[in-house]
Amino acid sequence: MLEIEDLSHRYNDHLALEGVNLTVAEGQLVSIVGPSGCGKSTLLRCIAGLIKPTGGKVVLNDTAIDGVPDNLAVVFQDYSRSLFPWLTVRDNVALPLRRRGMGRQRRRAAALEALKSVDLADAGSKYPWQLSGGMQQRVSIARALAYRPALMLMDEPFGSVDAQTREDLEDLVLTVRGTGEMTILLVTHDIDESVYVGDRVIVLGRDPGHVRADIPVKLAGPRDQIATRAEPEFVRLRAEVGRLVRGGRPANPTRHEPKLNVDH
């Protein structure tokens, strides 16, 4: 559903991305990791149509992106700047639904349903500043979920919440992925998280930003914060992604390991 073809982006004299190719199937959750400054946010901004790439193109459902597409939602790390403080939580979640042409009653019902799914059913009439940081980020996620986008982009969405909330939000994203309705790209600097939530981990390299590796994540059974992280395959993938992010060479794949595409 998403095709990134030979994407490059230059900020004045700085080449931030070069020759990025990526195809994402509908319903996949793709984690994007890489060292700081490798172009992760630039890549997301190009996909979101917030910046126009200086080379190549992004095609979403057979249409080249030129401006912010309608069927897209973005969740940023900085929840404090992404919610309107003068609107209640419910109205924050309902606001983008106007773009969907929904009437007032339907917007309100959809907002309440989304708030319920992030365990904030009782917070609808509060204001964002009356909630903790983790709760505010759940409101941002509820707003994205209520919109039912075909594609959800998440830029370090759990970067500023405490460890317990972070795990809860990771599991919430896995629940959304389980419905198969949404394709999700999640940028994170947390290697464990990239493997835990991802169907695939894309490792970006820097100077200029490029795809270093595309690693399928095949883990046994439903993901679970304790059991999954103890699985030998999880431990192997985490080490492999960590090595690649730090610029190391990939471990020699054995014939038992899933296919690993890496630039050499």
Ligand code: ADP
């Ligand atoms: P990441 O998200 O991986 O940390 P970014 O996409 O934010 O990386 O940035 C990639 C590179 O582009 C960095 O070297 C950064 O300094 C540079 N960069 C990002 N935004 C701008 C901008 N608006 N103007 C100039 N350079 C930028």
